[in-house]
Amino acid sequence: MKLAYYPGCVSRSTGKDMDASTRAVCKALGIELVELEDWNCCGATHVSNELVATGLAARNMAQTDLEIMTSCSICYSNLRSAVLNLEDLETRKKVNAVLDKKYSGARVRHALDVILECLAGNDERIAVPLKELKVAPYYGCLLTRPGGIYSPEFPTILEKLIKTLQAEPIDFRLKTFCCGGPIFMSQEEAANDIAFRILSEARKAGAEVIVTVCPLCQLMLDAKQKALEQKHGTKIEIPVLYVTQLAGIALGLGPDELGLNMNAVSPMAMMEKVYERMTE
DSSP: OEEEEOOOGGGGTTTHHHHHHHHHHHHHTTOEEEEOTTOOOOOTTTOOOHHHHHHHHHHHHTTOSSOEEESOHHHHHHHHHHHHHTTSHHHHHHHHTTOSSOOOOOOEEEHHHHHHHHHTTOGGGOSSOOTTOEEEEEOTTTTTOSSSSSOSSSOOHHHHHHHHTTOEEOOOTTTTSOOSGGGTTTOHHHHHHHHHHHHHHHHHTTOSEEEESOHHHHIIIIITHHHHHHHHTOOOOOOEEEHHHHHHHHTTOOHHHHTGGGOSSOOHHHHHHHHHHHHO
16 A cells, blocks of 8 residues: 655654654555655644635645545644535635646545554454553544544544454543643633543543544643643543554554653553553
C-alpha cells in the first residue's frame, strides 16, 4: 500500500510522538508513506474564513494523486470538509484560480482506518496481544465530522481496532465528548473542568489506558492530567496514547520508536502488565 502522508503542523511540535509512531507503525505494516513535499497548514480551526481554509487544504491535496493519510483528526476533518466544499464548482473555480497546482479531487483517510484495514484478518501480525487491557476509546469531536464516514453519535471503529489488538474496549459514555481544547485559550477553567470530567469517567469505568486520535485531545488529557490531579486532590494516573502508539505496542515496536518517552503520564507500568499477561 502506498499513500501520500500529510503530517500536519502539530507533528513538528507537541505531536512529535504522533508522527513518530505513525511512521513506525506504517513501516511495520508495509505501508509506504510519501510525505507531501511542500505541505502547509490544513486550515485548522483558527482560520475563520471558510474559503481561505478550503484553499489551504486544497493546496495540500493538489500535490498528489495518491490517497492522502493523516493521523490528526483536526487535519482529517479540515481536509475532508474541503473535499466536500470543493464539490461546488464555483468554490473550486475560485480556489484553483490562486493555486499553481490545480485541485481535481482527493480521498482523505485517517491512520486509524488504514491500520485497521491492514490488520483485519491478520492476527499473525500481532506480536504482543493486549489481552485483558481495558481501553477507553476516545474519539473527541472531529474524527466523525463532517459526516458520511463515521457516525457522530455512535462511532465504533476505535472499538473494532481495540478488539483487533486483542484488548478490551470499555463502555465509555463520554467517548465523543469535546476535550475542552478548542476553548482552552479563552476559557481555561471551563476547559480544564471538561478534561477532568472525561478523565474521571474513564477512571470510574476501569480504564487502564485512554486511546485518542487527536493531538489536541491527547494534550488536554495527558499533558494536563497531573495539574488536574493536584487541583482536585485526586489520583487519576491513566496514560493517554495515540491510536498509533497503542497499535505499535501490539506490533511489538519499542518505546523509542513510538515516542512513549514523550507522554506526560508514563505508559511503562501499563506495558509491563501487558507483557506479564502475555507470558502467563
